[in-house]
Every structure is written in structure tokens, then in C-alpha cells.
Amino acid sequence: MEDLTFYLLLLTIWLASTLLIRHLTSNRRHRLPPGPLPIPLIGHLPLLGTLPHLSLHRLSAYYGPVISLRLGSSPLIAVNSTSAACEVFKTHDIAFSDRPRSYASLRYSYGGPGFAFGPSTPYWRFMKKLCVSELLGSRTLDALRPIRRQERLRLVATLNEAAARGVFTAGSDTTATLLEWALAELINNPSIQYKAQQELDSVVGKHRLVEESDVPNLPYLQSIAKETLRLHSPVPISHRIATRDAKILDYDVPAGTIIFINLWSIHRDPDNWVDPFEFKPERFEDMALEEKQKNLLHYAPFGGGRRGCPGMTLGLDVVHVTLASLVQCFEWGVDGGKVDMKEGMGLTSPRKNPIVCMPRVRLNPFPTLHE
Known part of the structure; x- marks a missing residue:
């Protein structure tokens, strides 16, 4: 029993050291946004709580409009300002054109090839064009007006x-x-x-x-x-994933990083709205x-x-x-x-x-x- 405890302690120290070294070397390779130190193995998951958009809003008051976090071992950058969101939605839209994939999204979309969660490929662009023109276009909406009524x-x-x-x-x-x-x-x-x-x-x-x-x-x-x-x-956080290396407000965003655009925070920014x-x-x-x-x-x-x-x-x-x-x-x-x-x-x-x-x-x- 004492040997098992000893080996578990060694394993914990090894994991914590590996994650700390990876975090420090990653920061040296890339100019990442500021953020709190992650907890070994689980990263910043406890900080997000039950209402992540509110937690990210509170963190932005301390760390700034762009925050570097980790969901377990997955890197995450949270965007909480209009100028940063503009770089995701407009300036570098192609670099952030995919959604992160999860078990839930794969189950929901029968393996991921669907329109909602599929990667930005020629097939996805064709499906989007087809859906917008044939399912969500003005002609179809007008035809279905009696049903809505x-x-x-x-x-x-x-x-x-x-x-x-x-x-x-x-x-x-x-x-x-x-x-x-x-x-x-x-x-x-x-x-x-x-x-x-x-x-x-x-x-x-x-x-x-x-x-x-x-x-x-x-x-x-x-x-x-x-x-x-x-x-x-209805959806306070918009999700993206970086398909290539990019930047947000001069911070590096390595490929594979998950992006959270916190609309809840942006919609309450006093720089944008009076009495937000x-x-x-x-x-x-x-x-x-x-x-x-x-x-x-x-x-x-x-x-x-x-x-x-x-x-x-x-x-x-x-x-x-x-x-x-x-x-x-x-x-x-x-x-x-x-x-x-x-x-x-x-x-x-x-x-x-x-x-x-x-x-x-x-x-x-x-x-x-x-x-």
C-alpha cells in the first residue's frame, strides 16, 4: 500500500511538471494572451462554473478583453471585446471558420458531416449555399408563411x-x-x-x-x-476553432486553439452602449x-x-x-x-x-x- 501511494505521488509530480513545462515553453514560443495559471489535468474548467459567459466576463475585468485558458489539455482563448470579436468575425474569418468538435456535436450531427458542425470544406460551403437559398431563402419563407400563421x-x-x-x-x-x-x-x-x-x-x-x-x-x-x-x-457564447496560426489584438493564436466569443460581455460593454x-x-x-x-x-x-x-x-x-x-x-x-x-x-x-x-x-x- 505504501509503494502504491509513493508511485501515485511520483505520477502526480511528473504530470504537474510536464504540464508546467509545456505551459512555460508554449508561452515562450507564442505571445499568448494573459490568464490565470491552470490546474494540472483539468486546466481552468472549475473557473468557468455553471454560467461560463458570466465567469468569462468577470475574468476579463482582471486579465483584459482577451484571455488565455485551458479546457483540460485543450487551449482556449476567450474574447470579451468588440475589437477582438471583429478580428475573429471579419479580419481573420477564414482562420476561424471551423467549430470545435465534441462528443455531443458528433452525436447531434451523426458523425459531424452536417451543416451546423462540419468543417469549412467545399462540401460545407455547398451545403450552406443550398440551405440558405432553398430552405431559408425569401421564396421558401414566403411559401411557409401560412403554416407559421x-x-x-x-x-x-x-x-x-x-x-x-x-x-x-x-x-x-x-x-x-x-x-x-x-x-x-x-x-x-x-x-x-x-x-x-x-x-x-x-x-x-x-x-x-x-x-x-x-x-x-x-x-x-x-x-x-x-x-x-x-x-x-439565446446563445451567449459563439464558438470557433483556429484552423491555422492567427492573431487576435496582436496576441498569437496557434492552430487548434478553441475560441469563445463572449457575446454576453460584448453586448454589455459600456464603451459601446449607454446604460448597458x-x-x-x-x-x-x-x-x-x-x-x-x-x-x-x-x-x-x-x-x-x-x-x-x-x-x-x-x-x-x-x-x-x-x-x-x-x-x-x-x-x-x-x-x-x-x-x-x-x-x-x-x-x-x-x-x-x-x-x-x-x-x-x-x-x-x-x-x-x-x-
């Missing part, structure tokens, strides 16, 4: 029944997560909810349900969706026209570059008209007047606690649901 009417009808009973519990994931966060913000900011309803009453009226064709005439509602995406991006933690849709209304027309990387809820989300148009179409329907048809509130805004764990960015809402029908007669 039918599903939205079913949602409104369900909420109408729930309002009659008086309890409704919100669920979540991706688009549903975003809608849930939007409702939570509107409940906590009744003046914003009221302003959105006034806009809907003025543009749509009170005798028919809002349609997708109305959305271009609802700028304040669109601003609410944008502000919700800024504060509550406040829910303020008006900030998008007040932006100058030339600013709206720029590709603003300090606002990138769908990622950027060639790996940006190709379903952005579809996602926004669904979010805009669904949120408009919920705001037009119902007054939203909760017991106590305020909703807890804590985040929970998940592949997306869900709420920690579900909303138990009290929707109250605000249109009488209620718009017909079976047109």
Missing part, C-alpha cells in the same frame, strides 16, 4: 384559454427562450409594454390580429426584440441611420462571419410577429409586479425560474382565430 393562431388560442383560467407557465428554448425573456422584460417595464401596445393599436387596430406584413410598420416592437437579443442572446445593463429599446430608435446600416459587431446576437447563423431572417420573422401577437392580445403581469431575471444552465440561455404569468385579454371582441 396557423401555428401562431394556435398559440394565441391556447393563451386565450389560459387567460380565462388565470395560470400560464412559460417554457423555453431558442426562439421560445427569447420570447420568454421579452415577456419578462415587458412585465418588469410596464411603460414599455404600454408603448408597444399603443403602436400596435395605431398600426393594426383592435379588430384583427397582427400579421407578418405589419412588422415593417412597427419599429418600436422591432426595437424591443433587438434589445431583448442584446441582453438575452438597462432594458431600453429606445436606444435602437435613437441610433443614426448610418449607424443602423453598418455591420455593428458590438451587436451580434446571431454571431458573425461565415459561421453566422443562416436562420437569422426566419428567426426574426417568427419572433417579431409572435411577440406582436402576445402584446396586442394580452396584458402581461405577475403576482408582485416583478419577474426574477436570474439566468439558468443550459445549451441556450434559459431563465433560472419559469414565469408564472397572468395574461389578461385586452381586445374585446377577441380577433377571430379561424380565418
